[in-house]
Amino acid sequence: MRIDRRTLLGGFAACFALPAIAAPPDYRIDPVAVADGIWMIHGADAPIEPGNGGAIANIAIIDTPAGTVLCDSGPSLRYGRALRMVAEKLTGKPVARVYVTHLHPDHGMGIAAFDPAIVAALPGTIDDMRRDGRGFSDAMYRMLNDWMRGTELVLPGQPIISDVEDFGGRRLRLIALSGHSAADLALVDERTGLLVGGDLLFHDRAPSTPTADLSAWRASLDRLAALDHKATIPGHGPFDPSGREAIAQTRDWLDWLEATLTEAVRSGLDMVEAGDLPIPDRFATMAAARYELQRSVSHLYPGIEARLLPRIDEPAD
């Protein structure tokens, strides 16, 4: 093959031109009414990937006399803007409050589309985002490219310090929990008894554990199970009209995960093998189960090894 200046230049031009050819992708946002004045947007029950633009988290839209309330905001500026348009059209009222349930970018990076003064999160979540937000942002840009265009890291401007917020008579109970992360917000609409569980609750979608404290998570599930709520919007996966199934399923997975990884370390498996262990049939309805098991091995295995494998070293000379 003869390489001359023109071929080379043409090649370079093609490389640079490619990204511009692709049209900016659009999010499909389909709110479904789940209770009186509450809609759920069901995120893709899949990993964050270019095909879904990172729109994997569930989002709640609540119509209140004081304006529209959003629980979580999606992964990007583009998503946040589209979400606001859809929500305001649905309720006919401007967005008055955006809650961020926890630090993860699929839930919180969409706040870039809103005035930080109306964005509220637990103080621990704001601290988490201040610490980890930049790294999450880098990872999202790497995975999602153009979907993320223009998305800046924004911190919620309103730390949540009370346990209830009243929107012109529609009262939302705010419950500060932890376990999926260091600070997890759950929320109950007093009028309908609907619980928005954030990522403390996964439903037919395997729980993810990058920042998990499993015993704190279990304690939080106890708290949620003891509530007098009706139905549940989980952080990921379909709406749970029973209000119980997502709680039970999340607990079942976490118990199985911890017991399985503990047994794997005890029986001498390495991380690759642990990530390939069979997943019980009862989790067959859970999307992304293998993917989350392998991620959890990465998050949890070295810690279990450090706890269970005995010291064997002899004193250095």
Next chain:
Amino acid sequence: MSVKLMIRAGLALLLATSGLPASARAYPTDPLGSPMWQAHARTLFGDDPVRFDPRVRVAFPAIAENQRVFPVAVDARGIGGVVRIILFADLNPIPVAIDYRPQAAEPYLATRIKLDQRTPVRAAVQLADGQWLVSGRWIDAAGGGCSAPPVSRVKGDWAQHLGEMRGEAWPTGPGASRLRVTFRHPMDTGLVDNIPTYHLEALTVKSGGGRVLGSMEIWASVAEDPAITLLPKAGAGEPLRIEARDTNGRDYRAAVTVAKQSAPAR
């Protein structure tokens, strides 16, 4: 970089890759299309015969959740007469992670490595007759596995834990065992914050009588706090000795007795 310079660099690269000495061995075409295949093959295999062989099983997770700690298992038990296993990642700045000789051990190795970018991760196993069998796959990874500071350097507690070793050995059959060993070690690559290279560089597993069962050279592309799984030929109740050394000359010694009873799942 100006266009002129880019062209010049491009031409230089073409010349460099096409102008190999006539004596250089022709290696098989890389099924992974790695830009570094020929260069690594020359360094690692020299004039030995090389072919790609799927019987060399290189197992790792579908995603690199943590580019600083990426688990890999190499299983060449389906092949007879393996004398050496090299684990490497083409596009890592430190490509080779482990060079293992299973003298009296099954040809199996599991560990965790760093990934500095999307790269092929491969194992090459050498047979007694000198030929190399190679296998592997691409894995996507966020950057920085080799060029981000180790967690224990950031926490600042690496020196308090240096030398801690944990491990256990389980019998897997008559005269066969599975050994797991972990170390606390920063495994500094030399590519971060003016911290010089500092890593475990050698590990040997011996029988109670001092016979070498397996030995390896280790590079800084092995993850911080290395964890290594091997299959030495030692039966239930037999003692094993583990001896290692790092690049500062610090020695690491540990003793493990293969358990009487096993619970391994495989």
